[in-house]
Amino acid sequence: MLSTAVRDFVRLKPDRSALFDGLMKDSHKQAFGLALRLTGHAAEAEDLVQETFVRAFRFFHRYDESLPFTSWVYRIMANAHIDMVRRRGRMKTTSLDSAGSDGTTLWDLPDAAASPDRLMLQGTMDEPVQRALLAMTPKFRMSVLLADVEGMAYEEVAEIMDTSVGTVRSRIHRGRRQLREHLKKHSPETYSRLSNEL
Amino acid sequence: MNCKSAQNRLSAYIDRELNGGEMLALRDHVSQCRVCREELESLRSLKCLMSGFIPVEPPTGMEARLLIAVRTRAESSAPSVTLRKIQISWPTAVGLVFGSMAVTLFLAAIVPQATRVQPVAKSTPIPFEVQRDQSYAASSDPYGGAPIISATYGIR
Numbered sequence: 287m288l289s290t291a292v293r294d295f296v297r298l299k300p301d302r303s304a305l306f307d308g309l310m311k312d313s314h315k316q317a318f319g320l321a322l323r324l325t326g327h328a329a330e331a332e333d334l335v336q337e338t339f340v341r342a343f344r345f346f347h348r349y350d351e352s353l354p355f356t357s358w359v360y361r362i363m364a365n366a367h368i369d370m371v372r373r374r375g376r377m378k379t380t381s382l383d384s385a386g387s388d389g390t391t392l393w394d395l396p397d398a399a400a401s402p403d404r405l406m407l408q409g410t411m412d413e414p415v416q417r418a419l420l421a422m423t424p425k426f427r428m429s430v431l432l433a434d435v436e437g438m439a440y441e442e443v444a445e446i447m448d449t450s451v452g453t454v455r456s457r458i459h460r461g462r463r464q465l466r467e468h469l470k471k472h473s474p475e476t477y478s479r480l481s482n483e484l
Numbered sequence: 485m486n487c488k489s490a491q492n493r494l495s496a497y498i499d500r501e502l503n504g505g506e507m508l509a510l511r512d513h514v515s516q517c518r519v520c521r522e523e524l525e526s527l528r529s530l531k532c533l534m535s536g537f538i539p540v541e542p543p544t545g546m547e548a549r550l551l552i553a554v555r556t557r558a559e560s561s562a563p564s565v566t567l568r569k570i571q572i573s574w575p576t577a578v579g580l581v582f583g584s585m586a587v588t589l590f591l592a593a594i595v596p597q598a599t600r601v602q603p604v605a606k607s608t609p610i611p612f613e614v615q616r617d618q619s620y621a622a623s624s625d626p627y628g629g630a631p632i633i634s635a636t637y638g639i640r
Binding site for chain 1: 492494495496499501526527530531533534535537538539540541542543546547549550551553554557558
Protein backbone atom coordinates (compact mmCIF):
# COMPACT_ATOMS: atom_id res chain seq x y z
CA MET A 287 0.00 0.00 0.00
CA LEU A 288 2.80 2.37 1.01
CA SER A 289 4.74 1.36 -2.08
CA THR A 290 1.77 2.16 -4.32
CA ALA A 291 1.28 5.53 -2.63
CA VAL A 292 4.93 6.43 -3.10
CA ARG A 293 4.85 5.26 -6.71
CA ASP A 294 1.80 7.41 -7.40
CA PHE A 295 3.57 10.34 -5.78
CA VAL A 296 6.64 10.15 -7.98
CA ARG A 297 4.83 9.11 -11.16
CA LEU A 298 4.93 11.75 -13.87
CA LYS A 299 2.09 14.22 -13.79
CA PRO A 300 -0.32 13.81 -16.74
CA ASP A 301 0.89 17.02 -18.45
CA ARG A 302 4.55 15.90 -18.17
CA SER A 303 3.57 12.51 -19.52
CA ALA A 304 1.84 14.14 -22.49
CA LEU A 305 4.90 16.33 -23.03
CA PHE A 306 7.10 13.22 -23.09
CA ASP A 307 4.81 11.51 -25.61
CA GLY A 308 4.96 14.56 -27.88
CA LEU A 309 8.74 14.78 -27.72
CA MET A 310 9.09 11.05 -28.34
CA LYS A 311 6.76 11.25 -31.34
CA ASP A 312 8.85 14.08 -32.81
CA SER A 313 12.25 12.48 -32.22
CA HIS A 314 11.82 8.70 -32.59
CA LYS A 315 12.51 8.65 -36.35
CA GLN A 316 15.75 10.54 -35.96
CA ALA A 317 16.67 8.32 -33.01
CA PHE A 318 16.00 5.23 -35.10
CA GLY A 319 18.27 6.58 -37.86
CA LEU A 320 21.17 6.95 -35.45
CA ALA A 321 20.45 3.60 -33.79
CA LEU A 322 20.47 1.90 -37.20
CA ARG A 323 23.89 3.39 -38.02
CA LEU A 324 25.16 2.33 -34.60
CA THR A 325 23.93 -1.26 -34.79
CA GLY A 326 23.66 -1.90 -38.54
CA HIS A 327 20.57 -4.03 -37.95
CA ALA A 328 16.90 -3.00 -37.91
CA ALA A 329 15.73 -5.24 -35.04
CA GLU A 330 18.70 -4.28 -32.86
CA ALA A 331 18.13 -0.62 -33.70
CA GLU A 332 14.49 -0.88 -32.60
CA ASP A 333 15.58 -2.56 -29.35
CA LEU A 334 18.08 0.22 -28.76
CA VAL A 335 15.49 2.93 -29.42
CA GLN A 336 13.06 1.20 -27.07
CA GLU A 337 15.65 0.89 -24.29
CA THR A 338 16.63 4.53 -24.79
CA PHE A 339 13.09 5.88 -24.50
CA VAL A 340 12.24 3.65 -21.54
CA ARG A 341 15.27 5.08 -19.71
CA ALA A 342 14.34 8.59 -20.85
CA PHE A 343 10.80 8.19 -19.49
CA ARG A 344 12.07 6.91 -16.13
CA PHE A 345 14.41 9.87 -15.72
CA PHE A 346 12.30 12.50 -17.45
CA HIS A 347 12.11 14.47 -14.19
CA ARG A 348 15.86 15.15 -14.66
CA TYR A 349 15.45 16.52 -18.19
CA ASP A 350 16.23 20.23 -18.49
CA GLU A 351 13.71 21.64 -20.97
CA SER A 352 16.06 24.46 -21.98
CA LEU A 353 18.27 21.87 -23.76
CA PRO A 354 17.36 20.03 -26.98
CA PHE A 355 15.48 16.82 -26.25
CA THR A 356 17.29 14.99 -29.07
CA SER A 357 20.70 15.70 -27.52
CA TRP A 358 19.49 14.36 -24.18
CA VAL A 359 18.07 11.25 -25.87
CA TYR A 360 21.33 10.72 -27.78
CA ARG A 361 23.25 10.87 -24.54
CA ILE A 362 21.06 8.12 -23.10
CA MET A 363 21.39 6.17 -26.34
CA ALA A 364 25.21 6.38 -26.25
CA ASN A 365 25.22 4.74 -22.81
CA ALA A 366 22.50 2.22 -23.70
CA HIS A 367 24.44 1.21 -26.81
CA ILE A 368 27.66 0.64 -24.87
CA ASP A 369 25.70 -1.46 -22.35
CA MET A 370 24.18 -3.44 -25.24
CA VAL A 371 27.60 -4.09 -26.81
CA ARG A 372 29.03 -5.21 -23.46
CA ARG A 373 26.07 -7.50 -22.81
CA ARG A 374 26.40 -9.04 -26.27
CA GLY A 375 30.14 -9.47 -25.71
CA ARG A 376 29.45 -11.39 -22.50
CA MET A 377 26.79 -13.53 -24.19
CA LYS A 378 29.20 -14.49 -26.98
CA THR A 379 31.83 -15.72 -24.48
CA THR A 380 32.17 -19.48 -24.80
CA SER A 381 34.18 -21.72 -22.53
CA LEU A 382 37.13 -23.52 -24.08
CA ASP A 383 36.06 -26.64 -22.15
CA SER A 384 32.85 -26.86 -24.14
CA ALA A 385 34.72 -27.58 -27.37
CA GLY A 386 36.10 -30.91 -28.46
CA SER A 387 33.84 -33.05 -26.25
CA ASP A 388 33.35 -35.48 -29.14
CA GLY A 389 37.01 -35.56 -29.96
CA THR A 390 36.86 -32.78 -32.53
CA THR A 391 37.93 -29.17 -32.34
CA LEU A 392 34.95 -27.87 -34.32
CA TRP A 393 32.85 -25.07 -32.90
CA ASP A 394 29.17 -24.63 -33.44
CA LEU A 395 29.07 -20.85 -33.37
CA PRO A 396 26.76 -18.70 -35.48
CA ASP A 397 28.44 -16.56 -38.11
CA ALA A 398 26.96 -13.13 -37.58
CA ALA A 399 28.32 -11.86 -40.89
CA ALA A 400 26.50 -14.61 -42.80
CA SER A 401 23.10 -13.84 -41.31
CA PRO A 402 20.82 -12.66 -44.15
CA ASP A 403 19.17 -9.94 -42.09
CA ARG A 404 22.40 -8.88 -40.46
CA LEU A 405 22.53 -5.62 -42.32
CA MET A 406 19.38 -3.75 -43.18
CA LEU A 407 21.36 -1.73 -45.70
CA GLN A 408 22.65 -4.81 -47.53
CA GLY A 409 22.89 -4.28 -51.26
CA THR A 410 22.60 -0.53 -50.99
CA MET A 411 25.34 1.97 -51.79
CA ASP A 412 25.69 2.65 -48.05
CA GLU A 413 26.50 -0.96 -47.17
CA PRO A 414 30.34 -0.78 -47.46
CA VAL A 415 30.38 2.38 -45.36
CA GLN A 416 28.08 0.77 -42.80
CA ARG A 417 30.40 -2.25 -42.59
CA ALA A 418 33.34 0.09 -42.07
CA LEU A 419 31.41 1.87 -39.31
CA LEU A 420 30.66 -1.43 -37.56
CA ALA A 421 34.36 -2.28 -37.57
CA MET A 422 35.05 0.73 -35.34
CA THR A 423 34.77 0.85 -31.55
CA PRO A 424 31.36 2.14 -30.31
CA LYS A 425 32.81 5.42 -28.99
CA PHE A 426 34.59 6.24 -32.28
CA ARG A 427 31.48 5.26 -34.25
CA MET A 428 29.20 7.45 -32.14
CA SER A 429 31.56 10.44 -32.39
CA VAL A 430 31.84 10.20 -36.19
CA LEU A 431 28.08 9.69 -36.64
CA LEU A 432 27.14 12.63 -34.44
CA ALA A 433 29.56 14.93 -36.25
CA ASP A 434 29.08 13.77 -39.84
CA VAL A 435 25.54 12.43 -40.04
CA GLU A 436 23.86 14.55 -37.36
CA GLY A 437 26.05 17.57 -38.17
CA MET A 438 26.74 18.41 -34.53
CA ALA A 439 29.51 20.68 -33.27
CA TYR A 440 32.35 19.10 -31.26
CA GLU A 441 31.11 20.75 -28.08
CA GLU A 442 27.67 19.16 -28.47
CA VAL A 443 29.26 15.76 -29.19
CA ALA A 444 31.42 16.16 -26.09
CA GLU A 445 28.34 17.00 -24.02
CA ILE A 446 26.48 13.95 -25.32
CA MET A 447 29.42 11.62 -24.83
CA ASP A 448 30.34 13.12 -21.47
CA THR A 449 33.93 13.80 -22.44
CA SER A 450 36.23 16.69 -23.44
CA VAL A 451 36.25 18.51 -26.78
CA GLY A 452 39.88 17.42 -27.26
CA THR A 453 38.92 13.74 -26.93
CA VAL A 454 36.07 14.22 -29.42
CA ARG A 455 38.42 15.92 -31.87
CA SER A 456 40.85 13.03 -31.64
CA ARG A 457 38.12 10.36 -31.93
CA ILE A 458 36.59 11.96 -35.01
CA HIS A 459 39.92 12.33 -36.77
CA ARG A 460 41.10 8.81 -35.97
CA GLY A 461 37.63 7.42 -36.74
CA ARG A 462 37.56 8.96 -40.21
CA ARG A 463 41.01 7.59 -40.97
CA GLN A 464 39.93 4.13 -39.79
CA LEU A 465 36.88 4.34 -42.04
CA ARG A 466 39.00 5.26 -45.03
CA GLU A 467 41.50 2.46 -44.39
CA HIS A 468 38.68 -0.07 -44.02
CA LEU A 469 37.12 1.04 -47.31
CA LYS A 470 40.49 0.92 -49.05
CA LYS A 471 41.06 -2.65 -47.86
CA HIS A 472 37.58 -4.23 -47.99
CA SER A 473 35.74 -2.16 -50.55
CA PRO A 474 38.25 -0.81 -53.07
CA GLU A 475 35.49 0.12 -55.56
CA THR A 476 33.84 2.45 -53.01
CA TYR A 477 37.23 3.83 -52.11
CA SER A 478 38.12 4.49 -55.73
CA ARG A 479 34.74 6.21 -56.19
CA LEU A 480 35.68 8.33 -53.22
CA SER A 481 39.14 9.02 -54.67
CA ASN A 482 37.68 9.97 -58.06
CA GLU A 483 35.69 12.70 -56.40
CA LEU A 484 38.94 14.37 -55.35
CA MET B 485 53.38 24.29 -39.22
CA ASN B 486 54.87 20.89 -40.14
CA CYS B 487 53.04 18.02 -41.87
CA LYS B 488 52.43 15.97 -38.72
CA SER B 489 50.89 18.90 -36.89
CA ALA B 490 48.83 19.84 -39.96
CA GLN B 491 47.50 16.33 -40.55
CA ASN B 492 46.35 16.04 -36.91
CA ARG B 493 44.22 19.16 -37.44
CA LEU B 494 42.70 18.31 -40.81
CA SER B 495 39.40 16.91 -39.51
CA ALA B 496 38.92 19.86 -37.17
CA TYR B 497 39.73 22.17 -40.09
CA ILE B 498 37.04 20.52 -42.25
CA ASP B 499 34.54 20.83 -39.40
CA ARG B 500 35.52 24.48 -38.76
CA GLU B 501 36.55 23.65 -35.23
CA LEU B 502 39.94 25.43 -35.24
CA ASN B 503 40.54 28.94 -33.99
CA GLY B 504 41.33 31.74 -36.47
CA GLY B 505 45.10 31.53 -36.16
CA GLU B 506 45.17 27.75 -36.61
CA MET B 507 42.85 27.96 -39.61
CA LEU B 508 45.12 30.47 -41.36
CA ALA B 509 48.30 28.52 -40.54
CA LEU B 510 46.78 25.28 -41.80
CA ARG B 511 45.42 26.89 -44.97
CA ASP B 512 48.86 28.29 -45.64
CA HIS B 513 50.52 24.89 -45.12
CA VAL B 514 47.99 23.00 -47.28
CA SER B 515 48.42 25.44 -50.15
CA GLN B 516 52.12 24.58 -50.23
CA CYS B 517 52.08 20.84 -49.37
CA ARG B 518 50.64 18.39 -51.91
CA VAL B 519 50.56 15.39 -49.50
CA CYS B 520 48.55 17.27 -46.87
CA ARG B 521 46.28 18.73 -49.55
CA GLU B 522 45.41 15.24 -50.82
CA GLU B 523 44.83 14.02 -47.27
CA LEU B 524 42.51 16.96 -46.67
CA GLU B 525 40.48 16.27 -49.80
CA SER B 526 40.24 12.57 -48.99
CA LEU B 527 38.84 13.29 -45.50
CA ARG B 528 36.50 15.93 -46.89
CA SER B 529 35.07 13.45 -49.43
CA LEU B 530 34.53 10.92 -46.65
CA LYS B 531 32.60 13.48 -44.63
CA CYS B 532 30.47 14.29 -47.70
CA LEU B 533 29.79 10.58 -48.17
CA MET B 534 28.65 10.22 -44.56
CA SER B 535 26.51 13.33 -44.51
CA GLY B 536 24.80 12.17 -47.70
CA PHE B 537 23.34 9.07 -46.05
CA ILE B 538 19.70 8.59 -47.02
CA PRO B 539 17.47 8.64 -43.92
CA VAL B 540 15.89 5.23 -43.28
CA GLU B 541 12.25 5.07 -42.20
CA PRO B 542 11.52 3.08 -39.02
CA PRO B 543 9.76 -0.30 -39.46
CA THR B 544 5.96 -0.25 -39.65
CA GLY B 545 4.28 -0.02 -36.27
CA MET B 546 7.45 0.94 -34.40
CA GLU B 547 5.90 4.08 -32.94
CA ALA B 548 2.97 2.16 -31.44
CA ARG B 549 5.28 -0.56 -30.08
CA LEU B 550 7.50 2.10 -28.58
CA LEU B 551 4.62 3.78 -26.79
CA ILE B 552 3.43 0.47 -25.32
CA ALA B 553 6.97 -0.52 -24.28
CA VAL B 554 7.60 2.80 -22.54
CA ARG B 555 4.32 2.60 -20.60
CA THR B 556 4.62 -1.05 -19.58
CA ARG B 557 8.37 -1.34 -18.95
CA ALA B 558 8.91 2.03 -17.31
CA GLU B 559 5.87 1.84 -15.02
CA SER B 560 6.17 -1.83 -14.10
CA SER B 561 9.30 -1.28 -12.04
CA ALA B 562 9.15 0.96 -8.97
CA PRO B 563 10.90 4.28 -9.46
CA SER B 564 14.06 4.62 -7.46
CA VAL B 565 16.31 7.36 -6.20
CA THR B 566 20.08 7.12 -6.43
CA LEU B 567 22.01 8.27 -3.39
CA ARG B 568 25.54 8.58 -4.70
CA LYS B 569 26.30 5.04 -5.85
CA ILE B 570 23.83 3.27 -3.55
CA GLN B 571 20.57 2.36 -5.24
CA ILE B 572 17.67 2.55 -2.78
CA SER B 573 14.09 2.05 -3.86
CA TRP B 574 11.47 4.58 -2.73
CA PRO B 575 9.64 2.21 -0.36
CA THR B 576 12.93 1.27 1.31
CA ALA B 577 13.97 4.92 1.64
CA VAL B 578 10.65 5.92 3.24
CA GLY B 579 10.75 2.87 5.52
CA LEU B 580 14.26 3.78 6.68
CA VAL B 581 13.22 7.36 7.50
CA PHE B 582 10.10 6.32 9.44
CA GLY B 583 11.99 3.49 11.16
CA SER B 584 14.77 5.75 12.39
CA MET B 585 12.22 8.29 13.67
CA ALA B 586 10.34 5.57 15.56
CA VAL B 587 13.52 4.23 17.18
CA THR B 588 14.51 7.75 18.29
CA LEU B 589 11.10 8.42 19.88
CA PHE B 590 11.09 5.00 21.57
CA LEU B 591 14.51 5.54 23.12
CA ALA B 592 13.56 9.04 24.28
CA ALA B 593 10.48 7.65 26.02
CA ILE B 594 12.02 4.67 27.82
CA VAL B 595 15.37 6.02 29.02
CA PRO B 596 14.86 7.77 32.44
CA GLN B 597 16.15 11.26 32.84
CA ALA B 598 18.28 10.32 35.88
CA THR B 599 20.29 7.66 34.10
CA ARG B 600 21.34 10.08 31.40
CA VAL B 601 23.20 12.32 33.90
CA GLN B 602 26.44 10.62 34.75
CA PRO B 603 28.23 11.67 37.97
CA VAL B 604 31.59 13.24 37.30
CA ALA B 605 34.26 10.80 38.37
CA LYS B 606 36.71 12.16 40.89
CA SER B 607 40.21 12.19 39.56
CA THR B 608 42.72 10.38 41.72
CA PRO B 609 45.97 12.22 42.13
CA ILE B 610 48.98 10.63 40.47
CA PRO B 611 51.96 10.12 42.76
CA PHE B 612 54.71 12.69 42.27
CA GLU B 613 57.30 10.09 41.21
CA VAL B 614 55.06 8.70 38.50
CA GLN B 615 54.41 12.22 37.18
CA ARG B 616 58.16 12.83 37.01
CA ASP B 617 58.76 9.49 35.33
CA GLN B 618 56.22 10.38 32.64
CA SER B 619 57.77 13.80 32.15
CA TYR B 620 61.22 12.28 31.94
CA ALA B 621 60.13 9.71 29.40
CA ALA B 622 58.64 12.51 27.32
CA SER B 623 61.94 14.45 27.59
CA SER B 624 60.11 17.31 29.25
CA ASP B 625 61.11 16.83 32.87
CA PRO B 626 60.60 20.27 34.37
CA TYR B 627 63.28 19.54 36.90
CA GLY B 628 65.81 18.52 34.26
CA GLY B 629 67.59 16.07 36.49
CA ALA B 630 68.40 12.42 36.47
CA PRO B 631 65.69 9.74 36.34
CA ILE B 632 63.84 8.90 39.52
CA ILE B 633 65.00 5.30 39.28
CA SER B 634 68.75 5.32 39.50
CA ALA B 635 71.05 3.12 37.48
CA THR B 636 72.03 1.25 40.57
CA TYR B 637 68.45 0.24 41.32
CA GLY B 638 68.14 -3.49 41.83
CA ILE B 639 71.91 -4.14 42.12
CA ARG B 640 71.90 -3.59 45.84
